[in-house]
Amino acid sequence: AFVANWGFSIPCAEAISALHSLSPLVELGAGSGYWTALMRAAGADMVATDKVSEGSPGYDLTAGLHCQIEPLCGLSAVQAHPSRNVFCSWPTELDDWCAEAAAAIQRGRYLGLISKGRGGNVGSDALFDLLDKAFTPKGEIVIPQFPGSADGLTFFQRR
Numbered sequence: 001a002f003v004a005n006w007g008f009s010i011p012c013a014e015a016i017s018a019l020h021s022l023s024p025l026v027e028l029g030a031g032s033g034y035w036t037a038l039m040r041a042a043g044a045d046m047v048a049t050d051k052v053s054e055g056s057p058g059y060d061l062t063a064g065l066h067c068q069i070e071p072l073c074g075l076s077a078v079q080a081h082p083s084r085n086v087f088c089s090w091p092t093e094l095d096d097w098c099a100e101a102a103a104a105i106q107r108g109r110y111l112g113l114i115s116k117g118r119g120g121n122v123g124s125d126a127l128f129d130l131l132d133k134a135f136t137p138k139g140e141i142v143i144p145q146f147p148g149s150a151d152g153l154t155f156f157q158r159r
Contacts, residue, residue, distance in 0.1 A: 007032065026078065031050060033067035035087065036067050049069065083106075099129075102131070102134075116149070139154070140155070
């Protein structure tokens with residue numbers, strides 16, 4: 001029930017504060033927009049985006065939203081908001097959409113990524129290869145976790 005309403009990751013004050021320092025932001029794959037709503041409540045400038053495709057399970061963006069969602073895929077969201085830093089929580093396992101979006105992030109901009117790291121069930125090898133090749137790790141925030149999970153919020157700067 002929690003995941004259906006709020007997402008796969010659990011926010012905390014430290015994560016909100018660290019992300020706030022990177023405002024303005026664009027969130028990729030925002031789902032219901034919970035993170036963006038929390039960030040806005042904390043005074044951050046954040047835009048929520050998510051790819052919407054008819055019939056996609058779990059992506060009924062007409063109900064249960066915490067904020068308005070721009071109907072953009074990750075790459076289109078980064079291209080539409082090039083002057084913003086980027087946030088993504090739990091990009092789709094074995095799917096390269098987040099890698100494609102990250103490749104479009106301008107030099108000097110930041111990516112805040114909630115994942116389990118390489119080999120976890122979040123993102124793709126292409127994403128972690130790109131992070132190794134084109135980004136510099138800038139820090140990590142320990143976030144609360146569901147039992148059996150090992151995710152965290154890591155910050156990367158585009159080289």
